[in-house]
Amino acid sequence: MALQLPAWWKIDPTAPFELGPRRLPGRIWTASGCFAYGLTGHDFAAPGFASPYEGLGAVVTKTVTPAPRAGNPMPRLAETACGAINSIGLENVGFDRFCDEVLPELERRGVPTVASLAATRPAEFGTMAARLHRVAGGFAHWHGVEVNLSCPNVAEGGHDFGRDPATVAECVAAARAELPDRALLAKLTPNITDITELSGAAINAGADAVSAINTVLGLEVDLTTGQPVLPRRFGGYSGPAVLPIALAKVDEIVQKTGGKVVGVGGIATATDALKFFALGAVAVQVGTAQMRDPFAAARIARELRPG
Numbered sequence: 609m610a611l612q613l614p615a616w617w618k619i620d621p622t623a624p625f626e627l628g629p630r631r632l633p634g635r636i637w638t639a640s641g642c643f644a645y646g647l648t649g650h651d652f653a654a655p656g657f658a659s660p661y662e663g664l665g666a667v668v669t670k671t672v673t674p675a676p677r678a679g680n681p682m683p684r685l686a687e688t689a690c691g692a693i694n695s696i697g698l699e700n701v702g703f704d705r706f707c708d709e710v711l712p713e714l715e716r717r718g719v720p721t722v723a724s725l726a727a728t729r730p731a732e733f734g735t736m737a738a739r740l741h742r743v744a745g746g747f748a749h750w751h752g753v754e755v756n757l758s759c760p761n762v763a764e765g766g767h768d769f770g771r772d773p774a775t776v777a778e779c780v781a782a783a784r785a786e787l788p789d790r791a792l793l794a795k796l797t798p799n800i801t802d803i804t805e806l807s808g809a810a811i812n813a814g815a816d817a818v819s820a821i822n823t824v825l826g827l828e829v830d831l832t833t834g835q836p837v838l839p840r841r842f843g844g845y846s847g848p849a850v851l852p853i854a855l856a857k858v859d860e861i862v863q864k865t866g867g868k869v870v871g872v873g874g875i876a877t878a879t880d881a882l883k884f885f886a887l888g889a890v891a892v893q894v895g896t897a898q899m900r901d902p903f904a905a906a907r908i909a910r911e912l913r914p915g
């Protein structure tokens with residue numbers, strides 16, 4: 609049965625909108641790490657849909673780092689009653705292959721793309737952004753960069769980038785300086801006391817919006833062994849259970865800083881997405897739900913079209 613849209617909802621999420629210097633094709637995106645590099649979409653079929661990209665504003669690609677990474681030992685995913693805990697360890701093909709193969713192929717296929725980047729030193733965000741600008745500055749479908757700040761900062765003794773407002777500002781400023789005409793987002797961790805300090809730092813340093821939230825610190829225990837399921841013990845918790853946490857973080861950011869927010873966390877249905885828009889999010893990302901159903905975001909985009 610079609611969703612009865614609330615009277616206040618007037619936006620067509622499949623219509624273009626401005627985000628910083630860029631016009632993005634829509635407000636429903638897929639979240640980083642949950643739809644690979646966005647190249648497999650045409651392998652999937654669902655009745656009534658030409659592809660999972662239908663109506664999407666962006667595919668946020670799996671985070672890439674300056675060098676390829678093999679990721680953490682298996683197992684990397686623990687399913688729980690209301691979500692999943694992952695410890696992938698940022699397995700990725702590396703920035704060179706991303707620039708040489710992945711991004712040009714996404715452009716060829718017309719997939720709207722936001723590139724997710726991580727680095728181990730703030731200055732590397734600038735180097736990577738500059739190369740993207742050189743390689744893809746003429747691309748029609750590459751719309752921006754999402755700076756993933758959940759990596760350890762090697763230069764600062766291994767602390768997470770994303771927990772320190774000054775470092776967040778440094779990373780964002782480095783990328784902004786090289787991205788004059790693309791949207792720049794900073795993806796924030798919820799695993800801190802005050803997310804508004806981080807969002808304020810990112811916006812003041814030149815981010816056009818923050819993406820909130822990344823995964824919540826979690827742990828699952830295997831009772832047969834009495835040990836944590838994941839070899840690294842902790843992982844990132846995602847899925848339906850984190851929706852209220854993400855809504856609370858988005859609300860804090862909007863209310864206290866007025867900064868633009870892309871809402872992410874626990875969205876599986878159009879109703880979930882509407883809750884973020886009600887709080888003032890300018891766009892939303894669908895993560896874990898996209899792994900279960902590659903058409904989840906496309907379905908949400910279709911359901912939220914008024915009229």
Ligand SMILES: Cc1cc2nc3c(=O)[nH]c(=O)nc-3n(C[C@H](O)[C@H](O)[C@H](O)COP(=O)(O)O)c2cc1C
Nearest residue numbers: 639640641671756821822846847873874875895896
């Ligand atoms: C398997 C998996 C891999 C992920 N990889 C990344 C990643 O590479 N970069 C990133 O910024 N977020 C990554 N995330 C976090 C998601 O983008 C999203 O912020 C989080 O899962 C909350 O949204 P959800 O509840 O809709 O999944 C990953 C999440 C999952 C479940």
